[in-house]
Structures are given as C-alpha cells and as structure tokens.
Amino acid sequence: MLRVAKFLAKIAVGFVLLSLALVLLYAFVPVPVTATMLMDRNGITKDWESLSNIDRNLVDAVIAGEDGKFCSHNGFDQEAIEKALKRNMQGGRIRGGSTISQQTAKNVFLWQGGGYFRKGLEAWFTFLIENVWGKRRIMEVYLNVAETGIGTYGAEAGAQRYYKHSADRLSRTEAARIAAVLPLPKERAVVGASGFTRRYGNTIAARIGVVRRDGLDSCIYE
Known part of the structure; x- marks a missing residue:
C-alpha cells in the first residue's frame, strides 16, 4: 500500500508540475493545437490573432451570449453551477454552468464531453488560468x-469563412451571429441562419450595447 501511495503521489506531483508549466507557457505563446482540433475529422482551419486585432464587438458578443459575469467572477459562476446541479439531479446529460474561463480551460487542456x-x-x-493569465x-x-x-x-x-474579411472589423450583427453558434458550432449556421439561431x-x-453601457467588459477595456 505504501508503494502504491508513493506512486500515486508521484503522478499527482507530476500532473501539477506539468499543468503549471503548460499554463505558464500559454500565458505568452499562442496555443498551437488542441485535443478538439486533433480529433476533428473535418480538418483544421485556424489563424491566431492577438486580442487587439479582434473587434470589440465580438468580445462583447461572447460576453453577452456566453458569460455576462465574465469580468466579475473568479472563473466560476456560483449561481449557474447551482442551477446546473439541480438539473443534473434530475438525470440526463451532465451540465456544468460553464463560464468563458471554464470553456477556455476545457478547450485548451482537455477534451469535449x-x-x-x-x-x-x-x-x-480554470483556477490556474484565472490566477496566472488574467x-x-x-x-x-x-x-x-x-x-x-x-x-x-x-x-x-x-x-474569413463567413464574411470574407478580418476579425478586426466585425459589425455587431456579424459578431452576434458568430457568438450565437458557439454552443453548437457544427449544427448552427452563421450565414443564412434562421429560426432560433437567427433570433x-x-x-x-x-x-x-448593454455590455458596453454597464461596463461588463471593463476587465478587458478599461
């Protein structure tokens, strides 16, 4: 049992050190590829851009659509988590009330599902990137x-795919339609959207406008 305990302790320490190293690295270096990308049978089309080259409309659109408390929480939305737990108690697919921080942690370091x-x-x-990246x-x-x-x-x-121009000049409508497909990007259409996705x-x-008026993006644009 002692050997097993030592072995498990080494694994735990190794995981902590490796995760810290990756988080520190990606604080400065663009993420080259993710597990989701590697497992995508449709191939990968991507082009890294700094946030200064991405229109503020898209930043505000994802805050509006995905995580209105992004600038005020510590990576976890307690109210959303409690609601998710109540839904999970009823059975079915596990839901997590994910914030943008949690989604980022999952997308970069883990897998879907x-x-x-x-x-x-x-x-x-999520704890690491909130405290190391900001x-x-x-x-x-x-x-x-x-x-x-x-x-x-x-x-x-x-x-580039949907509007044939760079992300540094997205209109509010363009940004909002991209944000609207993020929960189900393989099922929702950006161009020619109809029904729920369009609404x-x-x-x-x-x-x-509310995000900007109420300073919900203040942690990014001071």
Missing part, C-alpha cells in the same frame, strides 16, 4: 481556440 472527472480537471485548469489573456485564447464552425477555429478563421443572434446583438 461530460463526466465528473473531466469537470474536476476543468476546475483545476481575464484579457483568457478572452484572447478563448477567441482563438473556440470552434466557430465545421473545421473552423477562432475568430479570424470564422470571420438568438439578434438578441445578442441587442445585448452588446
């Missing part, structure tokens, strides 16, 4: 690794 083990790892990496870097990484369509990753690749995009476009 549910399960409490993966959610536990996600919480660890909000601006989290948003920058998120907008470069998030899947914006079939085989398409990041804001720049999405803007949701219009709602996000309207909320962009």
Whole structure:
C-alpha cells in the first residue's frame, strides 16, 4: 500500500508540475493545437490573432451570449453551477454552468464531453488560468481556440469563412451571429441562419450595447 501511495503521489506531483508549466507557457505563446482540433475529422482551419486585432464587438458578443459575469467572477459562476446541479439531479446529460474561463480551460487542456472527472480537471485548469493569465489573456485564447464552425477555429478563421474579411472589423450583427453558434458550432449556421439561431443572434446583438453601457467588459477595456 505504501508503494502504491508513493506512486500515486508521484503522478499527482507530476500532473501539477506539468499543468503549471503548460499554463505558464500559454500565458505568452499562442496555443498551437488542441485535443478538439486533433480529433476533428473535418480538418483544421485556424489563424491566431492577438486580442487587439479582434473587434470589440465580438468580445462583447461572447460576453453577452456566453458569460455576462465574465469580468466579475473568479472563473466560476456560483449561481449557474447551482442551477446546473439541480438539473443534473434530475438525470440526463451532465451540465456544468460553464463560464468563458471554464470553456477556455476545457478547450485548451482537455477534451469535449461530460463526466465528473473531466469537470474536476476543468476546475483545476480554470483556477490556474484565472490566477496566472488574467481575464484579457483568457478572452484572447478563448477567441482563438473556440470552434466557430465545421473545421473552423477562432475568430479570424470564422470571420474569413463567413464574411470574407478580418476579425478586426466585425459589425455587431456579424459578431452576434458568430457568438450565437458557439454552443453548437457544427449544427448552427452563421450565414443564412434562421429560426432560433437567427433570433438568438439578434438578441445578442441587442445585448452588446448593454455590455458596453454597464461596463461588463471593463476587465478587458478599461
């Protein structure tokens, strides 16, 4: 039992050191590839851009659509987590009430899909990036690794695919439609969207003004 304990302790220490090293590295270096990208049978189209080259409309659109408390929470939205736990108690697919920080941690360091083990790892990496990267870097990484369509990753690749121009000049409507597909990028259409996706995009476009008015992006644009 002592040998097993020592072995497990070594694994734990190794994991902590490796995760810290990766988080520190990606605080400065663009994320080259993720597990989600590698497992995508549709190939990978991506183009890393600094946050200064991504239109503020898209930043505000993802805050409006994905995480209105992004600038005020510590990586975890307690209210959303409690609601998710109540839904999970009823059975079915596990939901986590994920913030942008949690989604970034999952996208960069882990894999898609549910399960409490993966959610536990996600919480660890979320804690690390919140304390090492900070909000601006989290948003920058998120907008470069998030899947914006079939085989398409990041804001720049999405803007080029759908609008034939760079992500540094997205209108509110364009940004909102990209944000609207993020929860289900393989199922929702950016161009020619109809039904729920179109209505949701219009709602996000309207909320962009609220995000800016109420300073919900203040941790990025001071």
